[in-house]
Amino acid sequence: MNDYEAAQRPPLTLGVSPTPRLQLVRPWIHPAPPRALTNTDSGPGLTRLFRLRLQQSDLAVVGASVLTSTACAIIVQTPVDFADTALTHGFIVILVSLAWMLSLWVFRTRDSRVMGVGVTEYKRIVSASAMTFGLLAIGFVIAPIPAARWYFLIAFPLGLFGILLDRWLWRRWLVRRSELGLALSRVIVVGTRAEVEYVVRRVRKNSGAAYSVVGAVIEGGMPGDRSLGIPMSDDLDDVAARAAFLGADAVIVAGTPSGRPDYVHDLAWSLEGTATDLILATNLANVAGPRIHLRPVEGLPLIHVEIPQFEGAKHAFKRIFDIAVAGAATVILAPLFVVLAVLIKLDSPGPVLFTQERVGRDGKSFTMFKFRSMVTTAESELASLLAKNEGAGALFKLREDPRVTRIGRFIRKHSLDEFPQLLNILRGDMSIVGPRPPLPREVRDYEDHVHRRLYIRPGLTGMWQVNGRSTLDWEESVKLDLYYVENWSLVGDLIIIWRTLREVHSPMGAF
Numbered sequence: 001m002n003d004y005e006a007a008q009r010p011p012l013t014l015g016v017s018p019t020p021r022l023q024l025v026r027p028w029i030h031p032a033p034p035r036a037l038t039n040t041d042s043g044p045g046l047t048r049l050f051r052l053r054l055q056q057s058d059l060a061v062v063g064a065s066v067l068t069s070t071a072c073a074i075i076v077q078t079p080v081d082f083a084d085t086a087l088t089h090g091f092i093v094i095l096v097s098l099a100w101m102l103s104l105w106v107f108r109t110r111d112s113r114v115m116g117v118g119v120t121e122y123k124r125i126v127s128a129s130a131m132t133f134g135l136l137a138i139g140f141v142i143a144p145i146p147a148a149r150w151y152f153l154i155a156f157p158l159g160l161f162g163i164l165l166d167r168w169l170w171r172r173w174l175v176r177r178s179e180l181g182l183a184l185s186r187v188i189v190v191g192t193r194a195e196v197e198y199v200v201r202r203v204r205k206n207s208g209a210a211y212s213v214v215g216a217v218i219e220g221g222m223p224g225d226r227s228l229g230i231p232m233s234d235d236l237d238d239v240a241a242r243a244a245f246l247g248a249d250a251v252i253v254a255g256t257p258s259g260r261p262d263y264v265h266d267l268a269w270s271l272e273g274t275a276t277d278l279i280l281a282t283n284l285a286n287v288a289g290p291r292i293h294l295r296p297v298e299g300l301p302l303i304h305v306e307i308p309q310f311e312g313a314k315h316a317f318k319r320i321f322d323i324a325v326a327g328a329a330t331v332i333l334a335p336l337f338v339v340l341a342v343l344i345k346l347d348s349p350g351p352v353l354f355t356q357e358r359v360g361r362d363g364k365s366f367t368m369f370k371f372r373s374m375v376t377t378a379e380s381e382l383a384s385l386l387a388k389n390e391g392a393g394a395l396f397k398l399r400e401d402p403r404v405t406r407i408g409r410f411i412r413k414h415s416l417d418e419f420p421q422l423l424n425i426l427r428g429d430m431s432i433v434g435p436r437p438p439l440p441r442e443v444r445d446y447e448d449h450v451h452r453r454l455y456i457r458p459g460l461t462g463m464w465q466v467n468g469r470s471t472l473d474w475e476e477s478v479k480l481d482l483y484y485v486e487n488w489s490l491v492g493d494l495i496i497i498w499r500t501l502r503e504v505h506s507p508m509g510a511f
Contacts, residue, residue: 043249044275047184050174051110057166058110062100065159066093066151073150096151099136100159103128116174116184117210122164123491129160168498174210183212187279188243190217190236190267191254199254199281200228215246219257236263240270250277308486310455321490322432325497326425333419340371340416347407350376353420358437361457366429368437369420373408374401414504421460433493434459435481453481456488466499 070093107128108114114121133156140148174184187203189196196216203211215231217239233242236257243251251271257263268278282303309315341352354372357365375381381403404412411417424430430437437458443451463480484492 043184043186043247046177046182047112047115050115050170050184051112054110054115054167054170057170058104058163059097059101061162061166062097062159065155065162066096066100068158069150069154072154092148092151096132096136096155100129100132103132104163107131112184115210116171119489119492119495121167122495123489125163125167126160126491129156129163178212183210185211185249185277186214186247187211187250187252188215188217188239188246188248189213189252189254190239191257191281192219195254195281197228199252200230203252211250214248215242217242236260239267240274240276243271243276244274248276250279252279252281254281315456318431318488318490318493319428321493322425325432326422330422330426333422336416337419340411340419343407344372344405344411348375348405354417357440358458359440359443359454360429360437361454363443363451363454365440366424366427368429369423371411371417371420373405373412373417374403375405378403415461415465415500416504418460425460429457431457431459432461433484433488433496434462435485436462436464436477449482450478452485453478455485461496461500463496466496466503 070089074089104110104125107124109121109124109128114124133152136151177183189199189203191199196218200213200216203213213230215233216228217233217236219236220234231246235242239251242248251267253264253267264278264280271278344352350372352372354370354374355367356370358368360366385401385403408417421430425432434457435453438453443454446453463484464477467476467480
């Protein structure tokens with residue numbers, strides 16, 4: 001029994017088992033939370049504040065974009081036309097703004113379950129905005145509106161970009177709050193030690209300011225153990241009380257305790273009447289939320305998991321997107337390519353471009369282009385450096401690689417050596433976003449499940465590049481790539497592209 005339990009438990013009578021539902025009403029089971037936990041800048045207080053600020057900023061962005069499009073419509077109209085339609089313009093401004101805000105509410109873009117973490121929030125914003133202007137288009141056809149095109153040409157793209165950028169900036173604000181130990185939800189984790197450690201590690205690494213782990217209940221754990229840096233207990237029947245004591249907003253069940261198939265059901269009962277949510281952590285690897293659906297059958301909750309598809313219209317659209325972006329980027333960056341080519345040629349003898357065989361979709365090999373960042377004898381010198389490999393798994397990386405040239409260190413750090421792969425994208429060998437293109441020797445060492453990385457085209461950038469790159473271990477790199485392969489989306493690709501631009505400017509893990 002740990003200090004918390006000793007202070008809170010009354011003596012138990014032999015032969016009498018306490019009933020969890022009755023415990024909830026006893027004074028000792030709901031001790032006053034520590035003073036620090038009542039801070040309105042964390043937990044529900046922060047959630048309410050954050051939601052209010054999102055609502056206000058959404059309204060400001062929507063209003064500004066609609067007014068801008070209206071101003072453009074007014075400018076191109078004659079004074080007589082404007083005088084005749086002034087009332088109509090005012091009505092349209094209110095209509096479009098209210099419709100857009102209503103759609104953002106209907107699509108639950110400010111739901112506490114999606115705020116501040118993951119891509120679901122961004123996807124809902126795109127869907128809500130598209131739905132708004134789709135319905136407005138139908139309305140404008142039925143009731144012709146003067147200068148309606150300006151709302152589609154200016155308000156829609158400007159407002160959508162503004163909302164997405166605004167949400168991203170608010171996430172940065174949340175991250176700064178999390179550095180002070182504040183989060184939208186304070187949680188405790190329940191399960192075996194291995195399950196708890198895994199969930200705690202993933203939450204701390206990937207949830208940003210969405211969750212803060214403040215405690216754990218470990219099956220068969222040691223009372224008083226603080227090896228995870230949080231208070232821990234081994235009493236599975238005291239989770240509701242511990243959640244109340246620690247001021248937790250939610251309980252994450254990482255796994256069902258052995259021999260207790262009804263544990264989750266009983267825990268849900270014990271949490272009734274409290275403000276604590278119950279969250280179940282699924283062990284379905286590489287499965288994103290949109291692929292999981294709950295289908296109840298006469299009281300039996302069945303989880304339906306959609307099988308990923310690697311063909312069809314969705315992938316055809318991805319190819320169109322790749323061609324458009326790669327073509328535009330090639331034209332825009334052409335002057336930079338010339339400058340880099342001159343610098344590489346002046347820095348060391350040899351060709352400007354480096355070509356290498358890589359493995360693409362379905363295991364087919366292709367020739368990948370890069371700006372040369374090493375000496376021309378780099379391939380022949382590799383064998384002598386294998387013993388110094390700092391890379392993960394089959395991936396070879398060396399922080400102080402003697403084969404890298406002076407200009408090569410700069411272009412590798414900022415990923416400028418990857419730009420010629422735009423040609424690979426136009427040829428159909430690669431995609432803008434996808435798994436890292438592997439070497440043939442790496443593929444030969446793959447375990448069976450890792451071959452799933454080859455189900456889609458490799459990418460110029462991807463999850464690996466924006467989540468630590470060379471600092472990731474092999475297992476983490478594989479998990480990121482497999483997750484992307486099975487759960488990619490256009491909105492997710494846009495977010496990765498945005499994060500890639502940040503990495504180019506402020507690189508992390510590149511060497």
